[in-house]
Amino acid sequence: MSRFEKLSHVIWHCQYHIFWVPKYRYRILTGAVANEVYRCIQIYCGRLGCEIVELNVQPDHVHLLVKVPPKRSISEVLGAVKGRTAIRIFKQFSNLRKKPYWGNSFWAKGYCVDTVGMDAEMVRKYVKYQEQLEKQQEQLQF
Template identity: 30%
Template sequence: MSFTRLRYHIVFATKYRARWISPAVEEVLYPVLGKVINDIGGQSIRINGVEDHVHLVCALPPSLCIDDSIRAMKSQSTCAIRRHFEHLSFFKWQRGFGCFTLNPVDMRGILAYVENQKQHHRRRDELQAMWERVEAR
């Protein structure tokens, strides 16, 4: 009998980093992503993001190809978004993704990072705006 404990931090973005993921879209998107993960034999641990990208922490079985798994997540979530939101009939994900294996010791920090995406990006946007004002002087 084999034993694995494969946890992944997956990140992928909207096409052209367009800000299409509103709170209403999140209400449809996150459950669909969780369902896809469960349907392929994985376990969704945490899903969050901001207007232009999502972060997923999940467990996937070793028999699954990461590329195929993420393709299923993107494909099924695209169909759901287009079906639920007429104004997003052109919704697409960017090609590619980031996928990182996680050390169980680091899980608490990674989960906090994913949970706090909106605050993290708000601070980053504020710092960027401040830097731009300084450069303009």
């Protein structure tokens, strides 16, 4: 089984580790709120064609390991996920909106994202091997 996904004109493996926090990093992601955040992230990622590899909702942050198709940008995915979960949380838990520190935002601005793939040493070896293979093929052609 290949680690690559397929679309009509592309074979891809775009996997990202994304991390973000609630506003002021309050430890609000517990109990029913955490369950709803978890559920919403799964739903909205699915609607965008993303595949969740791992999802962990901690009291003061969220870790998401996700495969994102190349037709989607990370900012598009996170904008939708953070925006829609915030709307859903404020709608379902209206008592949170009454707190003066939330304003109109549930999540802090921004996020941290890192690509996940082959390690650097493996890529270096692959590139080195490809160069040797090309040189051998050139010599055979002469």
